[in-house]
Amino acid sequence: MAPTPTRWPTATSLAHAPRSGKQAMRTALARVIPRMHRPDTYQVTQSLKAAVAAIIAWSLTGWWLTAPMALMAPWAAVALVQGTVYRSVRTATQLLLMITAGTLIAAGAAALTGNTMAAMVIALPLTVLLGNLAPVGGQGLYAPTTALFVLAYGSYSLPAVGHRLLETAVGAAVGIAVNAAILPPVHSRHVNRLACALPRDCAELLRDMGDAMRDYDAQRAEQWHRNAHDLLAALSELHVARGWDSESFRLNPGHRLRRRTPVPSTAWDIVWARVANRLLALTLTLWEAASEQRGLPLPPQSVMADVGRLLSAAAEVCSADEPIMAHGGDEERCGRRNDALAAAHRALADVKEHLRGQRPDVGAALGSLTADCQALLDDLAPDAADADVPPARARRGEGPL
Known part of the structure; x- marks a missing residue:
């Protein structure tokens, strides 16, 4: 088999090389930029505080104490500007233990x-x-x-070990102090x-479903199902955020000076989980x-129009x-x-009227859909013990609320 001849770059290929490189860079930036988001106030504040803590720690150890390896202090200071003051204190304890253990084991070895x-x-x-x-x-x-730091720099004598631990302690103290004192x-x-x-996301989903109930297809219903999954993910994120909110007031010396935004009761979390x-x-x-693979047919359009009216009214309840x-x-x-909940119940009563006289297969599909809608309205009418909403009362001619 004859060897493949080597292709040397021509003047044309060389001329196009910079353009290809620029195009590749633009493509890479186009992929990265959508994933980036504008930093919020919290991120900017914490970033600046970490930088200030590092500068102070470096000044104390490198300039004032003239420590032989002042890097440890700003390193620890940046690491300890955490999301809460309590987390800074807890992390400082863990960090000091690990750095002390690593230093002593390396020096001993x-x-x-x-x-x-x-x-x-x-x-x-x-380690x-x-x-x-x-x-x-x-x-x-x-x-x-x-x-690795200890062994790479060869600073494992007793005075060097003492300096390293002192620098770490200074950096930890500075990081905690900056995080607790500045915002x-x-x-x-x-x-x-x-x-x-x-409630806003639930309303958008229900409104979209209500508007398209007459002529929706399987692809659109699949997207609705994915959006409902996203609601459960948002609930998980809210649960984590409530933990951070509770933790942020532990060991926080300025919690009375900081303005706290009133948050909805945790009872609402149960409502929206349902x-x-x-x-x-x-x-x-x-x-x-x-779905074409499903043996049961869709109910008639007149029935689906009432279902759409029900879902649109439920969207107004969420709003x-x-x-x-x-x-x-x-x-x-x-x-x-x-009023919105009453309108939803009136629409539900109209949907139930369609159950009479339907073919068995249509009745089975409509019955499943009606049961889901009934349960949804029950979940949207919580008792006063479940959320800060007055208990719904029955109105004459409007069905149960």
Whole structure:
């Protein structure tokens, strides 16, 4: 087989090379930029605080104490500007333990062997294992990295070990002090934003379903089902955010000086968890009804029009819940909510009327859909013990509320 001739770059290819490189760079930037988002106030504040803490720690150890390895102080200071003051204190304890262990193990291995490579063979497996086994979370990484610093720089004499631990302690103290003294983080605003987004997202999904109920297809129903899954993910994110909000007031010396945004009651989380799970079941029913693989046919368009009216009214109930969650339930807001819920029940009564005289297969599909809608309205009418909404009352001619 003849060898393939080597192709040398021509003048044309060389002329196009820079253009190809620019095009590749533009393509890479086009992929990265959509994933980037504008930093919020919290991210900017914490980033600046970490930078300030690092500068102060470096000044104290490198300039004032003239420490031989002042890097440890700003390194620890940046790591300890955490999302809450309590987390800064807890992380500082874990970090100091891991750095102390890594330093002592590395210094002991070096003193025992007198050789850097041999000391690494002894110290690194021990520190990595310690970092993985100790209940310190991500701080376990500091044990082997500190051992590497100690052995790489050859600073494992007793005074050097003392300096290293002192520098780390100074950096930890500076990081905690800066995080606690300068705008200590409070996360109630994030909780309020996530909680109030739940009724808005449920309303958008229900409104989209109601508008398209006459002529939707399986592809659109599949997208509804995915959106219902997203609601459950948002609930999980809210649960995590509530934990951060509660933690941000522990060991926070400035919690009375920081303005805390009122957050909706945790009872609302239970309400929207029920609604989200009900929407997941409802969208699955609609998806299966529109699928060609399903043996049951779709109900007639006149029936689906009433279902769409029901879902649109349920969307108005969710929309009314957003200002109630954010500002409380006054007479006007609760009246708007009760009116929308009454309209939804009237539409449900019309849907139930269609159950009479249907063919068995159509009746089976419509019965499943009606049961899901009934359960959804039950979940949207919580008792006063479940949420800060007055209990719904029956109105003459409007069905149960």
